[in-house]
Each structure stands twice: as structure tokens, then as C-alpha cells.
Amino acid sequence: MTQTTDTAHTAQGSPLTVAVLGAGGGVGRQVVHALIQQGHAVRALVRRQEQADALEHLGAVTVLGDLTGDWDAVLEGAGAVVWAAGAGTSGNFEQIDGRALEQVADHLAARGPRRLIVVSSMGVDRPEQMPPFLDSVLRVKAVSDAHVQASTLDYTIVRPGGLTNEQGSGRVSAGFPVQGGMIPREDVAAVVLACLNDAATIGKTFEVVAGEQPVAEALALI
Numbered sequence: 512m513t514q515t516t517d518t519a520h521t522a523q524g525s526p527l528t529v530a531v532l533g534a535g536g537g538v539g540r541q542v543v544h545a546l547i548q549q550g551h552a553v554r555a556l557v558r559r560q561e562q563a564d565a566l567e568h569l570g571a572v573t574v575l576g577d578l579t580g581d582w583d584a585v586l587e588g589a590g591a592v593v594w595a596a597g598a599g600t601s602g603n604f605e606q607i608d609g610r611a612l613e614q615v616a617d618h619l620a621a622r623g624p625r626r627l628i629v630v631s632s633m634g635v636d637r638p639e640q641m642p643p644f645l646d647s648v649l650r651v652k653a654v655s656d657a658h659v660q661a662s663t664l665d666y667t668i669v670r671p672g673g674l675t676n677e678q679g680s681g682r683v684s685a686g687f688p689v690q691g692g693m694i695p696r697e698d699v700a701a702v703v704l705a706c707l708n709d710a711a712t713i714g715k716t717f718e719v720v721a722g723e724q725p726v727a728e729a730l731a732l733i
């Protein structure tokens with residue numbers, strides 16, 4: 512585990528220090544990679560040392576912690592936060608996708624940083640139209656997304672369709688709602704990065720799937 516203080520640059524388009532929660536997960540790793548590629552500094556929250564080793568190899572500073580316990584050391588020096596965590600196959604949605612996200616939002620609202628990008632899920636607002644196995648997680652995410660929306664934070668909520676590990680195309684369809692579909696995790700990361708660089712996405716919640724438009728153009732239409 513490495514803990515250092517990084518300098519946060521907050522001007523639009525300038526390098527930032529970004530805390531990534533769920534950094535060892537599928538989307539989280541892609542977000543870390545994209546952030547570093549674009550010259551940002553990353554503080555990555557992970558639960559396991561092997562995840563820390565892999566992310567440090569990419570150039571991230573890592574913090575071992577747990578969203579149900581001690582996690583806030585990851586915020587040191589951060590100018591923005593990306594939530595890419597989720598209970599996944601553990602099924603512990605109430606605790607992670609629900610309570611932990613709400614607690615993170617409350618913590619940020621009280622102490623900063625104010626910029627939060629949440630990777631949520633398509634269908635949160637219409638679980639009855641989604642496959643039944645998603646019902647529990649979508650209903651939990653509906654409550655925690657609403658908590659973020661009701662906060663004073665500079666939030667953006669990104670709701671991707673089904674995630675794949677295919678190579679990203681850099682082309683998406685974004686809106687509210689969009690037709691159901693899939694999207695590579697690499698493209699979700701590109702969308703998160705574009706949101707970070709685009710203050711016009713603050714206060715927005717939108718769905719995104721693979722599509723035809725370059726990411727920045729798609730976001731300009733939401």
C-alpha cells in the first residue's frame with residue numbers, strides 16, 4: 512500500500528487527482544487506465560494487495576480499504592471521485608450499491624471533494640422493464656442514485672447497459688432513456704473521463720450503450 516499526497520488541479524481540462532472507488536473491478540480498472548493515460552493522478556481504493564500491485568504498475572497510488580469500513584484515506588488530495596463499485600456476484604446490494612454509496616455521497620457533501628461521477632446502471636428508473644434477475648440491484652440503485660441527485664454535490668450519474676470486456680469503439684449512444692444494449696467497459700471509462708472534462712454534465716443522469724457517436728458528441732446532446 513502506498514499513500515502519498517498529490518496535488519489536485521481543479522481548472523477545467525487540467526490534470527486532476529481522482530479517487531476511484533471500486534478501482535479493482537472491471538470498469539474501475541478501465542477508469543484508472545484512462546485517467547492515467549490522460550495525465551491525471553489516481554488514488555485507487557482496493558480491497559486486495561494483488562489489485563494494488565496491478566494498479567500501481569499502471570501508475571496509480573493505491574489505498575487498501577473497504578467501503579463498509581475505512582475508505583476515506585483514498586480522498587486525500589483528490590479533486591474528484593469516481594464511484595465504480597458494486598456488490599456484483601456477492602449480492603450484497605443493500606450494503607454496497609445502497610448504503611455505501613449514500614455514505615460516500617454524504618461524506619463528500621460534508622467534506623469534499625464535490626465532484627462525483629457514479630457508474631450506475633441502465634433501467635434504474637424502470638426495473639419492471641428489465642430482466643428479472645436485475646430487479647433487486649436496480650431497486651437499490653434507484654434509492655442511492657436518488658440520494659446522490661438530492662445532494663448538493665456536483666454529480667453525474669452514468670447508467671450503462673450490459674457491460675462487456677470487448678475493446679471499446681469510442682462510439683456510444685447516450686440519452687434518457689436509450690434502447691437497451693451492451694457497452695464495453697472501456698467505453699464506459701471513456702464516458703466517465705469525458706464527464707470529468709465536461710462541466711456541462713454536472714447534475715445530469717443518463718443512460719449509455721454502444722452506438723455511433725463519438726463520446727464527446729453524444730454527451731453534448733444529453
Ligand SMILES: NC(=O)c1ccc[n+]([C@@H]2O[C@H](COP(=O)([O-])OP(=O)(O)OC[C@H]3O[C@@H](n4cnc5c(N)ncnc54)[C@H](OP(=O)(O)O)[C@@H]3O)[C@@H](O)[C@H]2O)c1
Nearest residue numbers: 533535536537538558577578579596597599632672673674
Ligand atoms: N455487469 C453489468 O452488465 C452491469 C451493467 C450495468 C451497470 N453495472 C454496474 O456497473 C458498476 C461496475 O461494474 P463492474 O462490472 O466493473 O463491477 P465489478 O467488476 O464487480 O467491480 C466492482 C468493484 O466494487 C468493489 N467492491 C465491492 N464491495 C466493496 C467493498 N465493500 N469495499 C470496496 N470495494 C468493494 C469490488 O471489489 P473486489 O474486486 O475486491 O471484489 C470490485 O472491484 C457496478 O455498480 C455494476 O452494478 C453492471
